[in-house]
Amino acid sequence: MGRRVLLIEDEPNIIEAISFILSRDGWTVHTHEDGTTAMDKVRATPPDLIILDVMLPGRSGFDILRDIRAEPDFARLPVMMLTARGQAKDRDLALRLGANHFMTKPFSNQDVKDYVRKLMEEAS
Amino acid sequence: MATHAMTGSRIRERRLDQGIRQADVAAAAGISASYLNLIEHNKRRIGGKLLQSLARALDVDPASLSQGAEPAIVDGMRAAAARNAHPIDTDRAEDLATRFPGWAGLIAAQESRVDALEAEVRALRDRMTHDPALAGALHNVITAVTSIRATAGILASDDTIDADWQRRFHININDDSRRLAVESEALVAYLDPPAQDTTSRDYLVGFEEVEAFLTRETKLLDWIEAHPTANPETLLNQYDAPHLSREGRTLLLAHMARFAADVCLMPKATFTPAAFGAQGDPAVLAAHFDADLPAVLRRLASLPPDVNLAPMGLAIADQTGALTYLKTIPGFTPSRYTAGCPLWPLFTALSQPMRPVKSEVVLPGQAGARFMCYAIAVPKTPADFSSAPVLETTMLVVSDPAPGPVEPIKAGVSCRVCPRAQCAARREPSAINTFS
Numbered sequence: 001m002g003r004r005v006l007l008i009e010d011e012p013n014i015i016e017a018i019s020f021i022l023s024r025d026g027w028t029v030h031t032h033e034d035g036t037t038a039m040d041k042v043r044a045t046p047p048d049l050i051i052l053d054v055m056l057p058g059r060s061g062f063d064i065l066r067d068i069r070a071e072p073d074f075a076r077l078p079v080m081m082l083t084a085r086g087q088a089k090d091r092d093l094a095l096r097l098g099a100n101h102f103m104t105k106p107f108s109n110q111d112v113k114d115y116v117r118k119l120m121e122e123a124s
Numbered sequence: 125m126a127t128h129a130m131t132g133s134r135i136r137e138r139r140l141d142q143g144i145r146q147a148d149v150a151a152a153a154g155i156s157a158s159y160l161n162l163i164e165h166n167k168r169r170i171g172g173k174l175l176q177s178l179a180r181a182l183d184v185d186p187a188s189l190s191q192g193a194e195p196a197i198v199d200g201m202r203a204a205a206a207r208n209a210h211p212i213d214t215d216r217a218e219d220l221a222t223r224f225p226g227w228a229g230l231i232a233a234q235e236s237r238v239d240a241l242e243a244e245v246r247a248l249r250d251r252m253t254h255d256p257a258l259a260g261a262l263h264n265v266i267t268a269v270t271s272i273r274a275t276a277g278i279l280a281s282d283d284t285i286d287a288d289w290q291r292r293f294h295i296n297i298n299d300d301s302r303r304l305a306v307e308s309e310a311l312v313a314y315l316d317p318p319a320q321d322t323t324s325r326d327y328l329v330g331f332e333e334v335e336a337f338l339t340r341e342t343k344l345l346d347w348i349e350a351h352p353t354a355n356p357e358t359l360l361n362q363y364d365a366p367h368l369s370r371e372g373r374t375l376l377l378a379h380m381a382r383f384a385a386d387v388c389l390m391p392k393a394t395f396t397p398a399a400f401g402a403q404g405d406p407a408v409l410a411a412h413f414d415a416d417l418p419a420v421l422r423r424l425a426s427l428p429p430d431v432n433l434a435p436m437g438l439a440i441a442d443q444t445g446a447l448t449y450l451k452t453i454p455g456f457t458p459s460r461y462t463a464g465c466p467l468w469p470l471f472t473a474l475s476q477p478m479r480p481v482k483s484e485v486v487l488p489g490q491a492g493a494r495f496m497c498y499a500i501a502v503p504k505t506p507a508d509f510s511s512a513p514v515l516e517t518t519m520l521v522v523s524d525p526a527p528g529p530v531e532p533i534k535a536g537v538s539c540r541v542c543p544r545a546q547c548a549a550r551r552e553p554s555a556i557n558t559f560s
Binding site: 011013014016017018020021024055084105106107108109112 | 262263266267269270271273274275277278281282289292293296299300
């Protein structure tokens with residue numbers, strides 16, 4: 001089972017908190033804050049799982065997810081969407097675009113750990 | 125059935141209400157009982173002295189027999205009936221309004237209130253859904269809460285965190301809590317404007333606020349009539365206008381400036397006699413003052429009632445048909461909150477820009493109220509080669525014109541409350557009883 005998580009999120013304190021939680025749980029966490037260059041980061045250092053915020057500077061998480069699923073190498077890469085927008089239509093859109101899970105902010109730390117573990121197990 | 129045609133029914137109702145025999149009323153009015161019977165069944169039209177005699181015999185105001193209920197109240201009652209899930213006999217709305225004007229007024233007022241509240245709900249829903257400022261503020265609050273929750277969760281659940289990390293997380297929580305306080309205050313301020321702004325919140329759109337202000341502050345336009353070159357901003361500062369919303373104030377200043385320009389071009393002292401001389405014909409007045417037609421239509425509608433021309437209403441709409449100014453007169457009370465009847469010349473003018481439209485319009489029910497309408501749609505922006513013109517349509521509505529040779533347009537207020545079943549412009553079924 002892979003151990004590399006790429007967190008694409010633009011809020012520094014949330015990045016720090018999630019990175020800390022997952023690092024303590026044994027995952028290697030890479031982070032990226034910009035939507036425009038997120039795909040470059042994915043291609044440069046392919047992760048085993050992506051945690052992807054929806055509202056990012058430059059480009060939305062939905063657009064990035066669409067690009068991820070368009071590339072054969074990442075077609076089955078586990079992606080967990082993270083958003084402050086909990087509306088049903090956003091959840092439906094995320095799942096339709098191929099997200100494996102949709103988590104609404106504010107989340108519990110335990111949920112983050114549990115779903116990362118679950119998605120990694122399902123992918124392996 | 126038109127109101128005047130219901131006069132006989134009203135006479136019969138009054139007589140029966142008072143428990144007087146037909147023969148007694150007939151004798152008091154100097155006619156035979158059989159003739160009164162024909163009148164009461166609307167088989168003979170009456171007016172003049174006979175109407176007054178019958179009114180005297182019944183001890184009622186002749187107008188209450190001939191005119192029936194206030195058309196706006198009957199319209200309001202029909203609109204209220206249209207909301208009802210079960211069919212209501214709307215044909216008798218006028219009877220009800222005539223016999224119980226107080227209750228009818230209450231029904232119409234409550235319908236108007238429900239209409240306004242529904243519009244407010246729609247406006248608030250739109251605001252919640254589409255306002256980027258609100259969405260941004262909520263996002264910021266949730267982001268700060270998320271960060272605090274995640275960081276506090278780490279500190280609360282892990283005793284083995286070293287001192288440097290603990291200090292770092294404490295600082296993060298402190299920063300996020302400050303940010304949350306600021307964002308929360310901004311959000312509360314956004315959702316709950318300060319007390320002095322409450323007056324403006326009584327109006328859903330700034331246009332209504334402007335119209336209400338002009339109705340209340342009648343001397344404002346009189347002052348502009350006398351001083352059309354004065355600065356509108358300076359003038360407005362002299363009025364009790366601090367309760368105007370920012371949007372309302374902006375629209376009012378624009379309205380004042382436009383009115384002042386119309387006055388400069390067509391001063392009341394010369395415009396009023398010219399309007400009489402032209403018998404209110406806008407085209408004649410436009411030629412006389414070398415003014416454009418929309419300005420003449422606005423100027424005619426701005427004349428005070430004491431000028432003695434027929435009552436005149438005015439509607440101005442943008443290219444979508446949304447009303448940006450409305451001066452109502454009895455019988456002409458379109459709603460801002462429901463889509464109107466597309467047959468009004470206000471809207472047909474939009475399909476033929478720059479071409480004046482003159483049409484007589486007759487409304488259903490309510491005494492078949494008739495209006496002569498003068499409308500024209502013109503670009504409100506200067507012509508240029510890079511963009512299509514933005515149109516504005518203006519319609520003057522003159523009450524009770526003399527019958528003309530052309531069949532009037534059979535328009536309505538809105539499809540939902542319009543009884544005309546056979547109408548090419550119908551976009552949705554009517555919720556009230558219809559007729560062909």
